[in-house]
Amino acid sequence: MNTSDLWLRQAAAILRLEIKKSFLARRGWWIYLLALGPVGICGLHSLVSARSTRMHHTLNEDYHVYAGIFQFFYLRLGIFFGCVGIFSNLFRGEVLEKTLHYYFLAPVRREVLALSKYLAGLAAAIFFFAGSVALAWLLIGAHFGPGWREFLLGNGLAQLGWYTLTAVLACLGYGAVFLVMGLVSRNPMLPAALVMVWEGINAFLPSFLQRFSVIFYLKSLSPVEVPVTGGLAILAVASDPAPAWLAISGLLAVSGLVLYVAARQARTMEISYSE
Amino acid sequence: MNAGAIELDDVSKFYGDVLGVNRVHLSIPTGVTSLVGPNGSGKTTLMNLITGLIRPTRGQVRVLGLSPAKHPDILRKIGYCTQFDAFPKGLTGYQFVYWFLRLHGFPRAEANALTRQALERTGMREAADRHVASYSKGMRQRVKLAQAIAHNPSVLVLDEPLNGLDPMARAETIALFREWAGEGRFVLVSSHILHEVDRISDQVILLSHGYVVAEGQIQGVRSEVKDHPIQVLVRCDQPGLLASRLFEQDHVVEARIHEDGKGLLIRTRDADRLYLLLNRVVLELGLEVESVAPADEDVNSVYQYLIGAEGGTA
Numbered sequence: 012m013n014t015s016d017l018w019l020r021q022a023a024a025i026l027r028l029e030i031k032k033s034f035l036a037r038r039g040w041w042i043y044l045l046a047l048g049p050v051g052i053c054g055l056h057s058l059v060s061a062r063s064t065r066m067h068h069t070l071n072e073d074y075h076v077y078a079g080i081f082q083f084f085y086l087r088l089g090i091f092f093g094c095v096g097i098f099s100n101l102f103r104g105e106v107l108e109k110t111l112h113y114y115f116l117a118p119v120r121r122e123v124l125a126l127s128k129y130l131a132g133l134a135a136a137i138f139f140f141a142g143s144v145a146l147a148w149l150l151i152g153a154h155f156g157p158g159w160r161e162f163l164l165g166n167g168l169a170q171l172g173w174y175t176l177t178a179v180l181a182c183l184g185y186g187a188v189f190l191v192m193g194l195v196s197r198n199p200m201l202p203a204a205l206v207m208v209w210e211g212i213n214a215f216l217p218s219f220l221q222r223f224s225v226i227f228y229l230k231s232l233s234p235v236e237v238p239v240t241g242g243l244a245i246l247a248v249a250s251d252p253a254p255a256w257l258a259i260s261g262l263l264a265v266s267g268l269v270l271y272v273a274a275r276q277a278r279t280m281e282i283s284y285s286e
Numbered sequence: 287m288n289a290g291a292i293e294l295d296d297v298s299k300f301y302g303d304v305l306g307v308n309r310v311h312l313s314i315p316t317g318v319t320s321l322v323g324p325n326g327s328g329k330t331t332l333m334n335l336i337t338g339l340i341r342p343t344r345g346q347v348r349v350l351g352l353s354p355a356k357h358p359d360i361l362r363k364i365g366y367c368t369q370f371d372a373f374p375k376g377l378t379g380y381q382f383v384y385w386f387l388r389l390h391g392f393p394r395a396e397a398n399a400l401t402r403q404a405l406e407r408t409g410m411r412e413a414a415d416r417h418v419a420s421y422s423k424g425m426r427q428r429v430k431l432a433q434a435i436a437h438n439p440s441v442l443v444l445d446e447p448l449n450g451l452d453p454m455a456r457a458e459t460i461a462l463f464r465e466w467a468g469e470g471r472f473v474l475v476s477s478h479i480l481h482e483v484d485r486i487s488d489q490v491i492l493l494s495h496g497y498v499v500a501e502g503q504i505q506g507v508r509s510e511v512k513d514h515p516i517q518v519l520v521r522c523d524q525p526g527l528l529a530s531r532l533f534e535q536d537h538v539v540e541a542r543i544h545e546d547g548k549g550l551l552i553r554t555r556d557a558d559r560l561y562l563l564l565n566r567v568v569l570e571l572g573l574e575v576e577s578v579a580p581a582d583e584d585v586n587s588v589y590q591y592l593i594g595a596e597g598g599t600a
Contacts, residue, residue: 017391024388031376109372115339116368117389118361282339283301284370 021119022127028130033097034138042096045089045141049080053150061154070155070162074170077151078235081174082143086229087183087210090140094202097136099193101128102277103189109284125277129190129270136182144178145171173234180232180262184225187269194276228253228262289316292336292441292472297345299331305496306331310345312491312498314474316524318467320483321476325492329476330369332493333443336474337366349441362390365434369445371426373418379403379429380414404436404479405429407462409455423450431459448477460486502512515539515553518560522568525550531567535559551581 012020033039056073060066101186102125114124149169152159161172192202212228221227231252253261292314292600299306307328321329334340335347338354338361347353352360374383383404387397405411408428413421418429427450434442441453444463448456467473477483483490492500521544522528528550531543544551554560561578568575 012391018389020393021389024385025347027388028374028385032374035376108375109370110374112339112366112368112370113374113386114389116337116361116364116366117386118358118391119389153298279341281341 018120018123021117022130025114025119025124025127026131026134028286029101029128030134033135041095042093044138045093046143049089049147050082050143050150053077053080053147057150057152059153070158071150073152073155074235077148078233078237080147081235082230082233082237084224085140085144085178089143089183090136090178091185091207092203093140094136094182094189095199096191097132098129098186098189099196099199101132101190101193102280103193103197105152105198106284109236110283115280115282117226119193121277121280122274125190125274126270127195129186129273132190133182133186136186137179140182141175141178145175145202148174169235172271173232173274177229177232179261181225181229184228184262184266187266187273188225191269191273191276194273194280204219212225223265225262228265230259231255291350292474293346293348294332294335295346295348297335297342297347299335299340300343306340306495307335307496307498310498312501315489316467316470317488318463318473318475318486319458320487320490321474321493322483322490323413326495327493328496330445331496333366333368333445333474333476336441337361337364337443339366362437363439364438364441364443365437365439366443367430367434367445367447369449371423373426374456375419376417378415378417379410379421379425379432382418382429383433383436385545387436390437392437400436400438401432404432407435408432409458424452424455427451428455428459435462435466439471442466442474444473444475446476515555516557517581518552518554518557518578519544519549519581520552520564520578521549523574524571527571528567528573531571532560532563535563548576 026225045272060068102111105114152167155162188206189199189203192199192206196202210224213221213224213226232255265271292312294310297310298308305328310328310332310488321332323329331340335342336349336354338347341355347355349360350363354360354364374385377385380401384397384401387400388394390442392400402411405414408431410425410428410432413425418426421429428445431447433446434444442463448459451459463473463475467488475486476482478542489501489503491498520528525543525548529543532538532541532550532552535554537559538552538554540551542551543549552560564578567573
């Protein structure tokens with residue numbers, strides 16, 4: 012068996028073990044709630060509006076509201092903290108449960124282990140959050156009936172595609188960041204808070220430094236501009252938006268760099284459950 | 287270094303300021319080697335170093351010529367039954383062993399066959415489809431043992447492997463150790479149940495406070511402690527009378543009546559002189575002697591001598 016076949020076989024075994032844990036973790040209830048929250052709210056809005064005799068808002072207004080939900084809830088809270096919960100526990104959770112040696116005693120390169128765990132976390136994060144983003148988007152305007160179907164078949168589908176792609180990229184970027192946090196820190200919440208501050212002040216940083224963040228690229232990819240002004244606009248609107256190709260490749264490059272650091276860190280990791 | 291052995295060359299491991307093991311030089315041959323020492327003496331640290339779970343702060347560890355921390359491939363030849371009593375959630379005993387083999391890269395059919403074999407050898411076949419979470423302590427121990435042997439390693443590292451096993455399972459497991467050792471494998475066992483260590487070991491390594499205090503065959507380890515008295519039990523009809531004569535000798539450190547009143551325990555710095563003296567005194571006093579036997583030629587006594595009741599080096 013050649014090396015790449017072996018790595019693929021080992022990665023498949025790790026994915027099989029990890030996906031079960033990522034999707035069915037009892038302590039992950041709050042992550043599922045974070046993902047389901049906006050779906051529930053959008054669904055409720057649609058249901059109430061559909062039963063109302065008079066429509067008090069337009070389809071366009073609904074999708075501007077959705078743009079706000081996407082920018083302020085999904086990107087800055089939901090996906091961010093969801094990724095903290097999923098990715099920082101990939102290694103840290105196993106240290107707490109004293110099960111990491113199961114992997115470390117197998118002849119698996121730590122780089123293969125780190126990447127496979129990341130992919131398993133990514134599958135869960137994308138399922139929950141990209142799924143939630145798409146479902147909430149579909150639900151928020153559904154009560155407009157024929158108008159909504161017309162919008163969907165026109166610009167709507169592209170808009171849905173961009174939102175979903177942005178959510179996937181957010182999972183990819185934040186996932187890589189929090190995988191490293193789980194490897195280097197005993198309490199990932201502290202570095203998570205630091206990352207949150209860094210992402211929060213991103214708009215106020217010099218443009219060179221802005222590129223070393225995830226939110227910089229994500230803001231550039233949002234298909235609908237949030238109709239806000241003042242301080243909120245600085246947070247939600249990219250002042251110097253990167254073209255889509257640059258935003259996507261930039262985010263992939265940042266994620267790749269961070270994953271490289273994660274793999275290096277995993278390589279030197281030791282089993283020490285008594286910390 | 288010998289590419290066919292487990293070698294530790296000036297190995298130290300510190301956890302921050304806390305000492306794990308210090309300046310360990312060891313060459314462990316094939317056969318059963320027991321690591322003996324009280325809690326916190328460094329047994330598990332040494333095993334974790336040999337299996338690459340931790341890296342030495344200083345020095346080199348080599349297993350079959352390779353550093354386990356730098357060459358994960360060597361783990362194909364190492365099986366480690368850890369003391370960690372934790373298992374990945376939701377797995378049955380069968381899955382626990384099977385997925386470990388899949389992590390090694392074994393194809394499905396081979397992994398299935400090896401899993402069945404390992405579970406059979408450890409007497410876990412019938413309980414294989416139950417979740418590990420429902421296992422008793424002894425079953426968990428046996429399924430860990432199955433995981434350690436499933437890939438047919440040439441180096442077996444077993445941390446307190448007899449813990450939680452019933453007498454029958456203990457006997458079977460000890461027989462397995464002897465079988466593996468007989469096949470020319472390295473079997474490294476840590477235990478604090480010393481009479482079992484005595485039964486299974488070809489050699490012992492005594493640890494205390496992170497230091498190797500003695501190593502070698504049990505007899506050899508005993509003779510390493512040149513300054514330390516050995517103990518001889520003389521079963522005779524008048525132990526008190528015998529004691530009064532022996533006290534006069536400068537090499538006799540202690541002579542006390544055995545708990546049952548039918549023997550004398552003598553500690554001496556010179557066993558040869560004691561045996562010669564005994565012959566003479568027995569004849570002079572006309573004692574009826576039932577037996578004369580060393581009372582401490584086992585690991586337990588050596589362990590007591592070297593480490594002491596409080597765990598301090600003697």
